[in-house]
Structures are given as C-alpha cells and as structure tokens.
Amino acid sequence: MMKVLRSIFFVLVILMAVPFLLMHFGPSGVATTSKVVLHALVGYGGEEPSENKIRQQLTVAEGFQLNLYVTGLGKIRFMHVTEAGDVLVSRPRSGEVLIIKAGDGASPKAVKVLLNELTRPHGLDYVDGWLYIAESNAVGRVAFDVASGEVSGDYERLVTGLGDKGNHWTKTLRAGSDGWLYLSSGSTCNVCEEKDTQRATIMRFKPDGSQLSVYASGLRNSVGMDWAPWSNELFATDNGRDLLGDDFPPCELNHIVEGGFYGWPYLNAGTPDPDYGDKLPDDLPANKVPAHEFNAHNAPLGIRFLKYNQQAAYKRTALVALHGSWNRSVPDGYKVVALHWQPDGTIIERDFVTGFLQNENLLGRPVDVVEAQDGSIYISDDYSGSIYRVTSAEGGSSSLTLANADKQTLANNEDVLVGYDDEQRESLVKQGAQLYQQFNCTGCHQGSLELVALTERYSVDSLMNFFSAPTPPMPAFPLNAEQREALSVYLFNQELREMK
Missing domain, CATH: 1.10.287 (Helix Hairpins)
Known part of the structure; x- marks a missing residue:
C-alpha cells in the first residue's frame, strides 16, 4: 500500500x-x-552509473585517473576520510552514517552502517578520539576508533535546539586547528530577513559543545568550508539566491573572518538585492565581497584544499563540487572544479572532473570532495549514490578506469563509425588528419593515454562535445561542427586500424 x-x-x-x-x-x-x-x-535519484556511461561522459584533468569506487549507496552527502583510509559518509534521508572500509585502493573492502537513528545527519569530522556529527537540529559525538573503524559508548548530543525548518536545513561541521568546531546553518528561504539569528551563518563552539556563537553572517547557504594550508585562512562556498534570471547572482567563495558580514539578503556579491537592497540595516558591518565568483546557480557545495597531492600545479589548490543548477534555461554546473591561488591572491578556476551532465544525459550531481593521506581524492554524488576515486595517473596523462574487480573491460565499439559510408569516412579522415597536424596535436599527445581506448569511452557525438569544451590544459581550438566531426572520425579510424 x-x-x-x-x-x-x-x-x-x-x-x-x-x-x-x-x-x-x-x-x-x-x-x-x-x-x-x-x-x-x-x-x-538516478540509476547507478554503468561502465559505458562513465567512460562516455566523465573526463578528468590531465595527470589524473578516475574510477568508480563504490555505488548503490543512496542519497549520500558529506564525507570524512580517516587516517586508516576508511571513508565515512552521511546519508541524511535515512538518518545514517556509513563507513566504507578501505580495501586494495581501487575498490573498498566493505560498506556498513556505522550509526543510525540520527536526525538528518550531514557534516562529519573527527577530533581527539571523537566522531562529531552535525544533524539538522543538533551536533553530537561518539567515541570512534580509527584503527578498527568502530564506535563505542553512547552517542551524545552536545549542541541542541538548532533550527531546521524551511529550506537549507543541512548543517556542515569542520574542526579548525584553533581548537574550535565550525558549523554552518543555511537560510530558511530563498530571500527573507531571518528571525532566527543562527540561520544563514557560520557558528563555532568548543569541542565539549560550550560557547556556541555566530562567527560570520549574511551567508545564504554556506555548505562547504575548509582552511588554506599555507595561510590557515577559512574559506566557504555560498549558494546565491534564485529567481533573478539565468546569470545573476553569482554563487560565491568567501574568505570567512570573525564578525564578517557577507551580504545576504540585502546584497548579492556587492550588488543591492531587488527585493531587500533598500532595507539594509545601518548597524551591520561593511559587506565583504566574494574572494571568487562561480557561475550563477552552479550550487558550489563541498570544498577541499589539497594537502597531499604531489603535482606542482596543485600545490595551492582547492577542489569544489558544483552540484548543478535547477533554475536555468540551460542547466549548468554538474562538475568538480579546481581553484588555483595565484601569488597575488587571485584565483583561477579550471575544470577538474566534468561530464556529469551531457545534453540531457544526467549521470550525477557532485556533493563533496575529500582527500586521503595517500593523495587519493574522493567525490560523492547524491543523485546516483556513488563515490568516485581520483588518483595521479602514471606518466602524467589522464584516464578513466573502473574499480570493481568483477567488472569486465568494455569491448571496443567497432561500430562507432557504422553510420558513415566509405566515401564519407575517407573524406572525414583526410580532413581530420590535416587538422591533427595543423594544431600540432602530436606535440602533447604522443603516446598519451588520453588517445587510448577512445572507442570504449566515446561516441562521435560525445567526442565532438568534448572538443567543444576540452578539459584544461588542453586549449579550446576554433573548430566548427564539421571540423570537430572530422577530427573525431580520424581518431576513431586510427584506433580501429591499430586494433586489426
């Protein structure tokens, strides 16, 4: 029934x-x-991703490889990686925290429920033998043994009475090196003046639950927080308001300081709000503009500064999960981006993992990013209930692999060019070869794993789409649709010839 x-x-x-x-x-x-x-x-939610979908849709940055670590987890959200390499992940809708026991690296050993009967748990962190969990209306902790991956004793709620009505009820929790725990609480609405002074803020409290206070305000929905390892400055993502058009306001990355005010609901990245811009109280601190602006409605969530990755290009870099838009005429986001801090403090945004949305093919919605001590990067997806693992690729090239030992390597799609007759194929191959030489593709791709098993990972259409917006550092060459098709057919033809 x-x-x-x-x-x-x-x-x-x-x-x-x-x-x-x-x-x-x-x-x-x-x-x-x-x-x-x-x-x-x-x-x-969507279906669990298939090998074919992953290979066709997802692209990872140069120098990395990506595999499907585990799937079938349901509506998972935020993660924490232990020193033992186990991944803890919250599942708010079922009131659970899962532990994914580390296996051989490429795939986990086991998945089990660590805690249950919680109230919409979301943020997780570990401090001095305690696992802290941010529920929608409270923060609690339980003794946790990292080596065994087991909890012991009773779960104790330290902070209670947190508001969780209306929108943005998730709470994110992160432990700072200053001895405080930081807690974000989103707004109840798209745009309004909050009656609860704890909403639309980042708060902090001591590990025993005492001294809870508002640390920063005017933050509509700051879901992700992390500290820059070179300066110990706190940065947080923030989701901009809706229903002001496709391209406004931008979502934000903010440099969070004690007592800082970040605009909402009166200002959007410094621009007065059309509904509340004339209601800005006189007693508020000066508005702090974003350290970086994301595209409007991209919904940045989890952020993680990389500490253990050895690649020089990622020494001053944070990864951010863009959950993706629901209110744009053309959907946008649905990827993980890298934010690179420059010597002058400016930030450059580049794609890191892309392809979760291609045309109408929605594979997933990235939520959180965490990094293990071995440099492995984990990305959670609450749409398909999956966690992806990203590691450095041998030889500095990028590639996609599938983790599960019982999975078989995809057969090469020898029918990838079946829609072309001999004359069309010959003409496109000739044109594609000329383009390959014209843009000196050999200079970067000689022996590159990126040009291996293309027939397993792409169709002509999906490879053409990739050439429209390639993953940096590959440049976007000025190719029209016919040229992108010719280059795709040429590369497929070369691979099929070598297979014979």
Whole structure:
C-alpha cells in the first residue's frame, strides 16, 4: 500500500512541476531540470552509473585517473576520510552514517552502517578520539576508533535546539586547528530577513559543545568550508539566491573572518538585492565581497584544499563540487572544479572532473570532495549514490578506469563509425588528419593515454562535445561542427586500424 501511495505522490509532483518548468525554462531544459527538482524535493535519484556511461561522459584533468569506487549507496552527502583510509559518509534521508572500509585502493573492502537513528545527519569530522556529527537540529559525538573503524559508548548530543525548518536545513561541521568546531546553518528561504539569528551563518563552539556563537553572517547557504594550508585562512562556498534570471547572482567563495558580514539578503556579491537592497540595516558591518565568483546557480557545495597531492600545479589548490543548477534555461554546473591561488591572491578556476551532465544525459550531481593521506581524492554524488576515486595517473596523462574487480573491460565499439559510408569516412579522415597536424596535436599527445581506448569511452557525438569544451590544459581550438566531426572520425579510424 505504501509503495502505491508513494507512486501516486511521485506522479502528482511531476504533473504539478511540468507546467512550471515549461513556463520558466522552455521545452529544451525540462527533462534535466525536472529530474533535478524532483531530486531536491522528494529524493528522486538516478540509476547507478554503468561502465559505458562513465567512460562516455566523465573526463578528468590531465595527470589524473578516475574510477568508480563504490555505488548503490543512496542519497549520500558529506564525507570524512580517516587516517586508516576508511571513508565515512552521511546519508541524511535515512538518518545514517556509513563507513566504507578501505580495501586494495581501487575498490573498498566493505560498506556498513556505522550509526543510525540520527536526525538528518550531514557534516562529519573527527577530533581527539571523537566522531562529531552535525544533524539538522543538533551536533553530537561518539567515541570512534580509527584503527578498527568502530564506535563505542553512547552517542551524545552536545549542541541542541538548532533550527531546521524551511529550506537549507543541512548543517556542515569542520574542526579548525584553533581548537574550535565550525558549523554552518543555511537560510530558511530563498530571500527573507531571518528571525532566527543562527540561520544563514557560520557558528563555532568548543569541542565539549560550550560557547556556541555566530562567527560570520549574511551567508545564504554556506555548505562547504575548509582552511588554506599555507595561510590557515577559512574559506566557504555560498549558494546565491534564485529567481533573478539565468546569470545573476553569482554563487560565491568567501574568505570567512570573525564578525564578517557577507551580504545576504540585502546584497548579492556587492550588488543591492531587488527585493531587500533598500532595507539594509545601518548597524551591520561593511559587506565583504566574494574572494571568487562561480557561475550563477552552479550550487558550489563541498570544498577541499589539497594537502597531499604531489603535482606542482596543485600545490595551492582547492577542489569544489558544483552540484548543478535547477533554475536555468540551460542547466549548468554538474562538475568538480579546481581553484588555483595565484601569488597575488587571485584565483583561477579550471575544470577538474566534468561530464556529469551531457545534453540531457544526467549521470550525477557532485556533493563533496575529500582527500586521503595517500593523495587519493574522493567525490560523492547524491543523485546516483556513488563515490568516485581520483588518483595521479602514471606518466602524467589522464584516464578513466573502473574499480570493481568483477567488472569486465568494455569491448571496443567497432561500430562507432557504422553510420558513415566509405566515401564519407575517407573524406572525414583526410580532413581530420590535416587538422591533427595543423594544431600540432602530436606535440602533447604522443603516446598519451588520453588517445587510448577512445572507442570504449566515446561516441562521435560525445567526442565532438568534448572538443567543444576540452578539459584544461588542453586549449579550446576554433573548430566548427564539421571540423570537430572530422577530427573525431580520424581518431576513431586510427584506433580501429591499430586494433586489426
């Protein structure tokens, strides 16, 4: 009976949502947008990613390789990696924290429930033998043994009475080196003046739960926090408000300081809000503008400064998970980006893992990023219930691999060029060869793993899409659609010839 009722409710939500989506986003954006809206409202999720989907859609930055670490985890969110290499991950909708026991590196040994019966747990951190958990209305802790991966004793709530009504009920928790624990609490609404002074803030408290106070305010929904290892400055992502068009306001990365005010709801990245800009109180501190602006509605969530990666280009770098838009006519985000701090303090944003959304093919929505002491990077996805693992690639090239030992290597897709007759294929191959020489592709790709097993990872269309917006440091060459098709056909043809 309950399954029938859930199905009826699901259908009703879709029927109510479609007119709104058509009115605001047009037919072209409805398919992806409706999936994301349903994901946010009722927990609707996508299928577990297949090997073919991963190989076709995901691209990782040069010098790294990516594999599917584990899937089938449900609506997972934030993570913590222990010194033993185990990954802890929260599952708010089921009130659980999972532990994913480290295995041989490429795949885990086991997955089990570590804690349950919690109230929408989200943020996690570990301090002096205690695992701290930010529930939607409280913060608690339990004794945790890193070596065994086991908890002991009773779970104790230290901070209670936190507001969790309305929007943005998740709480994120991070331990600072200054002896304080920092706690974010998002706003109840898209835009409003909050009655609860703890909402739309970052707070902090002592490890025993005492001295809880607001540390910074005017933060609509700062989900991710981390400290720059070279300066110990705190940075936090923040989601900008909705319903002001496709491209405004930007989402933000803010440098968080004690007593800082960051604008919401009165200002959006320094620009007065159309609804509340004339209501700015006189007694607030001066607004602090973002340290970096993300594209509007990209929804930056987890942020992690890399500490253990040995690649020189990533020495002063943070990775940020962009959950992806639900309210743009053309969906955007759905990737992990690298923020590179320059000597003058400016920040350059580059793609790190892309392809979670290609056309209407929604593979996942990145949520959090963590780094293990061996330099492994883990990315959680609450849409498909998956965790991806990124490691340095041998030889400095990028590649995709599949982790599970029982998975078989994909057969080469020898039919990738089946739609072309001999004359079309010959013409495109000739044109593609000329382009390959013209842009000196051999200079960077001689012997590169990026040009291995293309038929396993791409179709002509998906490779053409990649050439439209390649992963840095590969430049975006001025190629029209015909040239991108020719280059794709040429590369596939070369690989198929070598296979024979």
